[in-house]
Amino acid sequence: MKIAFVGKGGSGKTTLSSLFIRHLAATRAPVVAVDADINQHLGAALGLDEAEAAALPAMGAHLPLIKDYLRGTNPRIASAETMIKTTPPGEGSRLLRIGEDNPVYEACARTVPLGDGEVRLMATGPFTESDLGVACYHSKVGAVELCLNHLVDGRGEFVVVDMTAGSDSFASGLFTRFDMTFLVAEPTRKGIAVYRQYKEYARDFDVALRVVGNKVQGPDDLAFLRAEVGDDLLVTVGHSDWVRAMEKGRAPRFAELEEPNREALRTLHDAVDASYERRDWQRYTRQMVHFHLKNAQSWGNAKTGADLAAQVDPAFALDESALAGRAAAAPAPA
16 A cells, blocks of 8 residues: 655654554554655654664665666667656566565665564655756656556555655656555644645545644644544644654654554554555556656657657556566566
8 A cells, every 4th residue: 555645844744654654564564665755854753863864775866777677578668768757567567566575675775673563764865966956856756656656565565655845746646656645734824725735736636635633732723624624634643742752862662652643543544444445556557657648748758769658558557466477577687
C-alpha cells in the first residue's frame, strides 16, 4: 500500500509520517519510507543522528542506475537515457517489490532499526548549491515517481512518502501514485488553505484524501476543522510529550507513546487497509500513461530526442498479477 503525507510547511507532516512509519514497523510489516521533502528531515524523525542522516544516499544521484535496472528488456525503451520520470513499465520492464532485494534498494536504501521493527529508508537528496538557478526540486523527486510507477505492492506491505510541503507535488503525476493521501492540517486558515487547494487539484483524479488534524488543543480547534473539512477529517492529534522528547533526541520506547496518539495511528492504519478494496490498477495505469504523454509532449521528446509516446505498451497493465509467471529479467547492471 502506498501512502503519502502532505501539508503546509510546519504542519507536522514529517513528525506524523515518522510516527506512522514507527507504528507500521512495530507490527513487523515490510515498510519502505521515502523522504521526498525538500528539507530532508525524515531520517532525523526516525532517530538518525545528523551524520547518519547526511550519509543517506540520494536517489537522484543514482537515477542512471534506477533507469537502467527498471528498463530491463523492454523493447519499447531504446535506452535508459530516453527514460523520464513518468516512463511507464511494459513487457520486459523490471518491477519492484517492497520486501525484495534489488540493485535499487542496495544503492538507495538504508535499513533503520526502530525498536521492535525496522524500515528501509530512501531519500531524494537535498537541494544543493550546484542546483541553484539550474534545476527545480521536481527533478529530485522524479526518481521517486519512476520507482512508484514500477512498484507492485500488496496488502500488508507499505511505502510511506513524506512529500514536499504545500501543493508542489502537483507539478508532476506523483500525487496520483498513492492508495491514500493524508493531509496534515493545523486548525488555522493557512492550514485549511492547503487542504482546499489539494482537494481542488485532486478532484478530477479520484485521489483518496483524508485530513489529519494536528496540534489540536481543544473543542474550538476541533469544531473549526470539522466546519472547514467536513467528512474528510479522519482523526486529530494533540500535544505529545513523547514527540517532544523525540525532537530533543531522547525518544523513549515507541510503546510508551500516549494511548490517544497510538489510537490515532491505528485509525490511520485502518483507513489505509480499507483503501485496498478500492484499488483500481487499470485506472492507476491509465493515469500513469496520461501524465507520461503530457510530459513527453511538453518537454520529454525535445530533451531526449525520442518519441516517448512509443514507450507506452497498450497491452500492459500494472497490477499484482504482473509478476506472476514472469520470466527472470536480464542480469542487473554492475
